[in-house]
Amino acid sequence: MKRDIKVINDIATQVRRDILRMIHIPKSGHTGGSLGLADFFTSMYFEIMNFDSKKFDISGKNEDLFFLSNGHVAPAWYSVLSRSGYFPTEELATLRKLGTRLQGHPTTKEHLPGVRIASGSLGQGLSVACGAALAKKLDGDKNFVYVLMGDGEIEEGQVWEAALFANARKVDNLIAFVDNNNLQIDGKIEDIMPMLDLKAKWESFGWIALEVDGNNIEKLVETINIAKSKLGNSKPVIIILKTIMGKGVDFMENKHHWHGTAPNDEQLKQALLQLEETLGDF
DSSP states (O other), X not given: XXXXXXXXXXXXXXXXXXXXXXXXXXXXXXXXXXXXXXXXXXXXXXXXXXXXXXXXXXXXXXXXXXXXXXGGGHHHHHHHHHHTTSSOGGGGGGTTOTTSSOOSXXXXXXXXXXXXXXXXXXXXXXXXXXXXXXXXXXXXXXXXXXXXXXXXGGGSHHHHHHHHHHHHTTOTTEEEEEEEOSEETTEEHHHHSOOOOHHHHHHHTTOEEEEXXXXXXXXXXXXXXXXXXXXXXXOOEEXXXXXOTTTTOTTTTTOGGGGSOOOOHHHHHHHHHTSOOOSOOO
């Protein structure tokens, strides 16, 4: 079902409220990147992907698969999983509490519906996605595989081994994404480990590479659909998401300090005033 862009934007706004409130409760978590990716996760689960949240199966047969590689942005993913029906929204209040299903990085031990791999160690998601995509080919499954990585994360060498593998094995039912907000925990990407021309880099590894404003839902959905149209031609596809860390909260935007910082009581109050409650808080 195709939804009005305003509806998706309203969901993304609520997701941002969820993220802030979730992280504030344990006073721990990754706020900036999660806020920056609210539009992406909302677009994927409410417009792009084929899945049935009420019939989750770890095998993922006959539905699209999504893997989160940069696991620290789990609050955004948890919110969208909940809002799309995988588990009750009330459970969002349990983020990072000992023994709960919503750990700081996604795990599989707790059997949270929607989560198929643990992603606490960065750099592994693309490898998993390649394997899952090839398995779908072997099974004759025409659905797609998606994976999200961070721009700081792709400093990991394993990512580029997987990138070479995907081209060599013609993994053409896979779309990867890089969250390119140009910030990581210690500062600007260009100061820590410059990525240079990301689009050209992925193209040199044999991928079809696209770029889009990752905080513009209309353009994002359009670009993902273009990417889908390019699958099945012996090449994997990657979309570089130009996002803003802390998007939606003015004093958090483009501040690497918010990579892994939780808002205090006053900051939470100020932030929520900037985001309308659209679906009802958990």
